[in-house]
Amino acid sequence: MISFQESKTKENLMRAFAGESQARNRYTIAADKAKEQGMYAIQDIFLYTADQERAHAQRFYSLLKDLSGQTIVVDGGYPVDLQETLEELLRAAEHNEKEEFENVYQEFGDVAKEEGFLEAASAFYQIAQIEHVHQERFAKLAQMIETNTLYESGTKTRWMCTNCGYIHEGNQAPPVCPVCRYEKGYFIPLCLAPYFC
Ligand SMILES: [Fe+2]
Numbered sequence: 001m002i003s004f005q006e007s008k009t010k011e012n013l014m015r016a017f018a019g020e021s022q023a024r025n026r027y028t029i030a031a032d033k034a035k036e037q038g039m040y041a042i043q044d045i046f047l048y049t050a051d052q053e054r055a056h057a058q059r060f061y062s063l064l065k066d067l068s069g070q071t072i073v074v075d076g077g078y079p080v081d082l083q084e085t086l087e088e089l090l091r092a093a094e095h096n097e098k099e100e101f102e103n104v105y106q107e108f109g110d111v112a113k114e115e116g117f118l119e120a121a122s123a124f125y126q127i128a129q130i131e132h133v134h135q136e137r138f139a140k141l142a143q144m145i146e147t148n149t150l151y152e153s154g155t156k157t158r159w160m161c162t163n164c165g166y167i168h169e170g171n172q173a174p175p176v177c178p179v180c181r182y183e184k185g186y187f188i189p190l191c192l193a194p195y196f197c
């Protein structure tokens with residue numbers, strides 16, 4: 001069995017830590033963009049996802065504990081996602097999540113398994129599944145913006161105000177929340193609302 005010091009897994013864990021750390025920052029920067037455009041619920045979703053990327057970063061980083069004090073040199077390619085519109089930012093995020101889920105973490109998991117680092121392998125595989133959920137959520141939001149269905153629907157739909165929790169039923173989100181008076185950008189279709197099932 002290969003030593004951790006000489007493994008590719010050591011490098012892949014550092015690459016994953018770097019990638020997750022950047023994803024976290026990209027999403028907080030995208031969240032600022034959403035806020036600027038009055039899309040407060042989408043701002044929340046970016047921040048919520050950013051926190052999960054932080055948790056992934058922490059998990060990968062913790063698996064490097066035995067090498068504390070060392071420096072690991074790696075190469076890597078990282079996206080520049082400074083697009084102006086929210087749908088472009090959401091589509092870029094979707095693309096990156098898909099890459100992680102379909103390619104990068106599968107490969108890192110397979111290498112870790114081959115090298116005999118089973119805990120790292122399962123972290124790569126498990127986190128890949130979470131990135132899949134991220135991918136689907138970003139895709140759904142992008143599609144809603146592209147088709148103008150984030151605040152409007154052809155049928156009776158329920159929308160939640162993410163500030164106060166008020167639920168509105170109708171063909172569109174109200175321009176202003178009748179309870180807390182926050183603007184439409186706080187509303188989200190109930191299927192995307194947090195802690196609701
Ligand atoms: Fe992640």
Ligand SMILES: [Fe+2]
Nearest residue numbers: 053097131134
């Ligand atoms: Fe993610």
